[in-house]
Amino acid sequence: MGYWRGYRTVDGKTLCENNYGLNVGHMKYPFPAYCGQHELAAIIQRHCQDNPHFKLRFDTEMVALEQDSTGVNVTVKHAQTGKTEVLRAKYVVGADGGRSSVRKAIGVHLEGFTWDETFVATNILDFPFEKYGFRGANFVVHPKHWAVIAQTGGDGSPWRIAFGIEKGLTPEQVREKAPEHLKILLPGPDPYRLIQCNQYSVHQRCATTFKVGKVLLAGDAAVPPLLSPCLCSIGCTDSSISTIPLEGLD
């Protein structure tokens, strides 16, 4: 079921459906793996904890960054104690999200544009998507009620539904209006549980460079989340993430 992708109309007619099984023999990793960010984060955290080269620090904020020809001094502040500390690193990787402090500290800006539209990402539990022919990942094609509907993991994981909504609403108004949109997207009388509902902006932006001296950017810090949840959520491909000691922040 998770190996299919479909384009459908808002009233459930199929425009096309494709099985990733066709990719077998054409590429090394033919199937996408749907995996919510929280699940991926837990996997990465577990690997870091098991690896003696890593030291994870939580509740720690970068407050300043200076570099010279041999490395980087990173000043961090501990949220609970308020104490600051300077860490010395050969390299620093800023993978600290769309509002990256590291990116700002090295003076790199994002070029591109932000859509003048408002998007809503919801997580849904307990709706019988299969019964209505939804595949693992679905585009609902419609000028107003378009949506991306996708599984975020195995059985019991929430489904992600992302859609557009009118501009200028407060977060409370978005949560009030979301069920009207979901009613159009989710056919039949079946109940569902809306467990998350967030408004977000979508950017088509990229850092002008991913490297300044000994400081590197990766992930959302370099490219904030792009629109297409198909590109954002479909699959971890061949991320043979090798790990090494950076003697400092990662």
Added chain:
Amino acid sequence: MTTGITDAACLGDALVAVMQGIADDSLLQTYSDLRRKVFLDISNPRSIEAKRKAQSDPDNLSDADKEFYRKMNEDENFQIEGMKGSMVLQTLLDIPQPKLENGSKEVNGEIAGM
């Protein structure tokens, strides 16, 4: 998120090679250049196109979109190309195989235990 994972894979490979002295520091600039190129050439235009397709009117499709759906239903090679999606976002650097850390095992060409 997928572009971020593929950034991490590429950057991890580059940092391993630089820290182990297999490659010089310029490989990190190569990382930056190649990953920006993936955004400019692949993820950005595809993402914009996916949005346009999702927001089109299925009762009034352009000829190009009709052709897209026809091929996605009938043309196997087109379907395979169309489904590569995230699989084309990864960047493989041209570097020698990094030395494995103690305790890591290589299984079927994949590094395990890292």
